[in-house]
Structure formats: structure tokens, C-alpha cells
Amino acid sequence: MPERALRATRGPGTGGGRYLQDIIHTLDRFWAGQGCLIWFPYDVEKGAGTMNPATFLRVLGPEPWRVAYVEPSRRPADGRYGDNPNRLYQHLQYQVIMKPSPDDIQDVYLESLEAIGLDRRSHDIRFVEDNWESPTLGASGQGWEVWADGMEITQFTYFQTVGGRECRPVAVEITYGLERLAAYIQGVEDIYRVALSPQMTYHDLFRRNEWEQSRYSFEVADVALMRQLFDAYEAEATRCLEAGLLLPAYDYVLKCSHTFNILDARGAVSLGERTSYLTRCRHLARRCADLYLEQREEAGYPWRDRWGEGPGAC
């Protein structure tokens, strides 16, 4: 057992677990108690948990939905070769969707912090304005970043539009930054010293990945190939859409988005091209949103009443 990991566990946290995996378990239990389906990361590269179909598609349309899952999110341009303790190529998000947003959602969220050891009386918990926009997804929302003792630990967003469609009912998205949260609870300043379990640290598991992915995104990725791939993925997404195949189409939209991010990190995208790439992604995302809405309508919105009764009804 590495000594580093053991030292890392001394921190200000009081309740719940202290290893990153304990935090995930605690949040799973907590949000399951709020009626959330405990879901999984999606197996296509993406920049944020928002792009998991369990969020991007399910927040559309009239059907209620509650879900929580961990999402490893890749942001090629944020890679720092494992040198910077605060910027990562890949980071872990804990994503919660509650649709429609419950009236007491802020209190519920504060209780979730208490469950992982951040009690509101002895910490300074603040909701600081931060509105969110994703040009790739044609999405925007309003809300806050949540600060605990001056550190941003969560993005808290009421979706207003997704895929160019107005959200009604409105879903609230709560995205915990797991590394930072764990670092804070464990009392370490360097994310790489975060302990995931008694045996493994973030360093053990991800440092090599950070270096390799950074080197790939900034230096090695084949720009010409990435451009070809983008075009090919876009064409394939379009073909799938025309065949009425939503999920395969959406997979290729995610691939377009990630390919664009690599090109961007590689410094291969000029100003004019950037706009054009983003427009192409957004256009596909909109078509997926529209197709999803059509499919749900055709199916007669079968999940309409799933969260309509019993405790936690909204």
C-alpha cells in the first residue's frame, strides 16, 4: 500500500467516505435515494457528462427523468502533460440530472455535500453566478458554480435550451468535479495525490495517461487524418439520421466533437474554420434532438409517469 495514499486520507472531511471511490459510492446512494437511476459513463469519448445520451437526449421532451453517473470527460486542449496539478486532459465528473427540477433542489444538493463531509455550518458554501453555453450542442443554461471555502466544486445549471430546443420541463444538471472535491476532502493540494482507494492514487492511475494524451493531442495527432475523420464521421452521422437511427447517429456526433477538439488542441483550426466546425456539430446535434423528440412522441411518451407518484414526486 503506497504511503502517499495513506497520508492523503487525513483531511477536514467528517462524514462519509474519504477515498474518491467512497465519495462516488456515497453520492450514488444519496442520489438513488432521490429517485435517480444510477447510470454509467458512455463509451464514446466526450468533453463532458452533458454529452452522455442520458443527459443530452433525456433532458428533451415532456417526460420526467432522474439519473446520476460518473463520466470521465476528455478535453484535449486542457492537457498539461501531467505537470499542472489543476488542469487535466481527462477529469471525472459526477453528473446528476433531475427533470423537472424539484423545488427544494438546492437543499437536496447541500444535503449531498453533507453526506460526503462538507457540512454547511462549518464551511463557506456559495452559489456564484455562472451561466453555461455549449456551442457544439446548441445548448445553454443558467445557474451557478458552487464554491466551498473559495473553491469551485460543482456546476449547477438549469437547462434552458438543448439541441436548439427549449427545455420544458426544465432539467437541473448538477456536475461535481470529483478530483477537486476529493482533494479538498482529503486535504491535499495536488490532484495527483488524491487517493481513489487505500491502494491507488490518481498519480498511479492517470499520470502516464495525462502525459501520453497531452503529447498525442498537442504534438502527434495526424491533422490531415483528423480532418478526414471529421468529414467521414459527419457523413456517417447524416446517413444514420436519414435511416432514422438515432443512437448510432449520435455516437458519430460525439466522435465529430472529439475529433474537432483534437484538431483544436493541435492548433490546426483557424478562426473561420472554428465557426464552421462548430456549426456543423451543432447542426447534427439539433437533428439528433429533433429525431429523439419524434421518436418519443411516436412512442406516446411511455415514461411520462415513472416519477409522477410516491416519495420524491415532483
Next chain:
Amino acid sequence: MDFVMEVGVEEVPARFLPPALAQLEEMGWRALEEARLRPASLSALGTPRRLVLRVEGLPERQEPRVVKVRGPSRRVAFDEQGRPTRAALGFAAGQGVAVEDLVVEDTPGGEYVFARRLEEGGPAGQVLSELMPRLLGALEFPRMMRWGWGEFRFVRPVRWILALLEDRVVPFSFAGVHSGRTTRGHRSLHPGPLDVGHARDYLRAVTEAGVVLDPAARRLQIREAVERAAARAGGEVLWDEELAEEVTFLAEHPTAVEGRFEPDYLSLPREVIITVLRHHQRFFAVRVPGDPAALLPAFVGVRDGGEEGIEIVRAGYERVVQARLADARFFYGEDLKVPLERWGESLAGVGFLEGMGTLQDKVTRMEALAGFLAYSFGLDERLTAVCRRAARLSKADRATSMVRELPELEGVMGREYALRSGEDPAVAGAIRDHYLPRFAGDELPASLAGMVVSLADRLDTLVGAFAAGLEPTGSQDPYGLRRAAYGLVRILWAAGLRLSLGWAIEEAQAAYRQVLGRPELAQGEAAERVKGALLDFLRQRVRNLFGEQGIRPDFIEAVVGATDDVSDAWNRARSLQEAKDYPEFADALAAFRRVVTLAEKAEDDTVDPALLREPPERQLWEAYQACRPVARAYAEAGDWRRFLAAVATLRPAVDAFLDRVLVMAPEEPLRRNRLALLRRLADLFGLLGDLSRVLVL
């Protein structure tokens, strides 16, 4: 009676709150007055989580009023004998008045019958329950949102409403929430619901639940607490009004927390430390007592909550500050790895205004424009080179990591990095200064080179924005063009720099043509239109500036169209302004104005001396010929004070002419000649400005 309404919301953005409370107070007054429920006092208070309207001394009922209701027309209401018809009887009964009390009045649509009756006022509670939801619905915020099922819009989700008139709930519903008597305390100090029995108990109830409701009280409390905390840290707070305003609207129960960071970080530029603390954390910097320039390795933050766990909060604050400063030091080190000029090269990837190229294109244009301006102002070769170099490097810091992270450090880092890259200190100073003035009343660039680069930057932005059709409309000015134009005019005015704005605009347009390779930006109808519109736009800023300097509005109007040179216009306006205090001036002006008015009838300005028959006209002609070269020389030199003195010598001859010579003589040649003489005079006076605009007071 006392009334209180509290709208409980999820955290409203701090910047929205002061204007929202001002609206609530103003609209609250107006609504109550219009509803004939004038209170003794009314105030709007609030925190991030609640908007509160407190009203005292409310009457129990609306004031009664006389209402006049129009009924049928007279012909329908009364028969030929003047007896009331059934229509009149029915109308009177419907209005609850006797038929004899109906009156007939003439209206634009003919004669009609009216009923007047005294309407009793409704009870205050009933009126308030109709008024309040409308009042809340009328509040405007820069951004609104939806939540839950998505049926309502407000600045943030509404979670509770308390509305009490004395001890009774005023029932209404807004944004899907029903009013009641329940409030909530501070989020951590008193998280549960709290019932309030009476409107006058409300303030005490929320205060006891940890909420400092009055923003003014919160602000005072913050100031005192922050000063004490800074003293505990061994220093003095670097007070920042803007930050204090924001912090006031970020907390319901402010408590100051001081913290420290590694003294090593003090090797960072002072502005970087202050900005990191303010921008990222909303913390105040702490300085060495008695030494405004030296910082201590300490800060003061304002927590929302009490003393509990304050050591944990302090440790958290210190950790974050330390991490932020570590980032800043990292950026600083990275940025210094290459000279500033190299950072400037990456501006090719940063867009300027839509369709107007990149920031690199912009600095290329600015460099050319700075050269032109330096030449116009007669700067020597060395200073011209400084201006051009500073323009070239003016935006380079935007590409650096520090400025990308903390945009408010633009200019500050430019100067710092320029010095570290071995640039001339004059260049470094001009890089920082070219952002000045940032707002009305802000300081101006300290050096001439700073002014030149600032002018070049503003001219370039204005020309580009107008060409792209982005000129401001109404109160919207997303690109800050009014501010840019005002700053431009203010620099020229304050430094007394002589510049034809028309030429400068043409030069800026030429730079666009050259750099972007688009001839239509400099030639043709569209370019002419841009120039005209921009000149008008700048003229409006000149009006504002001169007005603020106390120049009489009619003098401003007289000179503003006569020249496109701000300093020249200023000298003209000031000569008029100074002359107005001499008693002869009013008389002279009256005479000049008559000349100018009469001269409008002239067909040409050819004076035939042979036709000058009367002595006064000959004398005027001679006086004019003597005065003209002198006055013109003063005009050309821009010495308008002497110009005015020179033309004033014409006054006796003008008076004599106007008194004794019949201008509109019946003989056509004589009339024409006299009018031509007046035209010559008017043209001479007109060198100063459009005197027909000057009011004779």
C-alpha cells in the same frame, strides 16, 4: 398599517440586485400611489436570496374617488320633451344614481349622458393582493430563466413568498408560489422555515435568523469587519469600492476571514496579486500600513455565515489563494520565456470584429495610424518610432497566459512584459496607457505616445464597427463605442491636440483597405456614409464634453459644425464663452445676427464699389476690407479670441449701415450690391461658426 412582502429566490446574481431593488422601490411607490394607497414610507431591501418590500403607514382603504361613467347619447337618453327614456332610467339604476343626477356633457363624439358617483376605496389587503403579483411581474432583469415545469420566468427560481399586512396574509400567487407567512433564515445559521406573526415582526425575525437584510448595513458591516481582519493580519485593507459592492450582494451574513500566503509570491507584480485575489476569489488585498505600494502576504475574504468552523474556512481560502497564485506564477514564468513581440505574433489567430480580420490585422492598422497621428501632431522621429512600436505591441499581451486567465490585466501585463523584454520604457508605458481612459472621469494616458496609441486604437475600432454596421442603437452599445468615442474626443481636448477628425477617419479607412485588401472600406458610397455617420457620432460626444465643461449650448451648436477639429472647436467655443461676459458682446452679437439673417437673401458676394453711394455703406466696405486680412489671419492661426476682437471693431460701421441705409432698396442693382456686402461680412463672421445658432440673451 404595515405591510411586508418577501420573495424568496435562489441566489440572484450580485450584479442584478442593486438595479432590481431600485426598480422595486420606485415601481412600488408608483403602484401604491396610483392605487390611492399612499404609504408613510416604503423601502426595498434584499440579499442574494430575498427581495423585500417594506411599507409603513399604509391607509386601511384606498382613498375614495369620484368616477364618471358615460351612458347613452343625449338623444337616446331623453325624449323630445326632455323626459328620461328607459335607456336613461336603466343606466342610472345600473350606476346606482338617481336619474335626476345624470348630467349631459359635450364630447367630441356628440352629447352624452354621464353618471357621477363616489366610489368607496377598496380595503388595502384586497388591493395589495392584486397589485403585488403585477409589480413582481413587471420587474426587469438582464436575464430571466425558467425552472421546474417551465411555466414561469423570473431571474432565478422563486421558492417562497411572504406577504403580511399587519398580522394577516395578503393572498396571491406569483411564479407558481402562493404567498404565506413563512420565511427562511440564513442558509446555514437557520436553515428551517420560520413563521412570522405580524408585518412589524418580520425584520426582527429574519435578523434573528442570521440575515442582515439592509444592503447598506451589510456594506458597513463588511467595511468594518474587513478593516479589523486586515489589522489582525498586521496591515491595512486595500479597499476596493466595486469589490465591496459585489461582496455585499454575495452574502446574507458577512463575516470577514483573514488569511496568509507564502511571502515568495510577493515577487509577482503587485497588480497581479491584487487581481488574482479579486477576480478569482472576491478577496481584498492587504498592504503594509502607511505604505500604499507594498503588499503584505495576506488577504481578507468575506464568508457568508458565522464564526463556526472559521478555521476550516480560513484553511480552505488559504489553500485556494495559494493555488491561484501558483497558477499566476506559472503563467508569469511561461509568458516571460519569449519576448512580448513573439506573443504578438499569435494574435493572427484571434478575431477582431466580425469580418474585420484578426487582432494582428488591427495592430498593423494601428501602427500605420499611429504614424499618421504622430506626423499630424508634429512629433519627432524618435517619438514617432515609440508610438509605432507601442501600437505594434499594444495587444500582444492578450495572447499571454496571464491575460487570457485574467483579462482585466491587459495593458498592465503588456507594460510589465515589454520592460522585461527590453523594450524602451516609453513604449512600455504607452502600451499600458493606451487603454485609458476606460470610463468617463478615468485618468488619461500619461504620455503623448500613450495618447497617440489610444487614439489610433479608438479610431480603428470605431471605423471598423461602423463599417460592419455595429453602431449603437438606443441604449444598446455592446461594443462600448460611445465610451471609445468619448475617450477619443476627451484626449484630443485635454491635450489640446489638433486633428481633423475627417482626415483621421479617412486615414483609418485607408488602413482597413490596405490591411484587409478591401477597397470598398475606403472608397465609394458606403465608405462615405461610414465617415459621415462617424463624424456625427463624434460630434455628439463633443457636445457632451463641452456641455460638461459648462459651455453654453447655443455656443456649442454654433461651433460644432464649423470644424471637425476638437481642439479648434474648443477654442472657438471658449472665445464665445469668454466674450459673453463683456457688455458690448451682446450688442455686437445682435448686430452680427442681423447681418447673417439679411445676408441669406443675397444672391452673390460680388460687391461693386462704384455702387456704394451712401457714406455708411462706403465706410462699412472700407472697414471690412481693413478688418478682413487681420481677422482671417487670426482665424487661420486658430486664435479666436483675437478674431472676435478684430471683427468687433466692425460693429460701429455695421450699426451705422443698418440704421441708415435701406438694404432692400427699390433699385435692383443697389439692393443686390448691399446684400452682397452683407454676405461678405456674414462669411467673415462665419469663419468662427454658425452665428445664427447663437441666442441673443
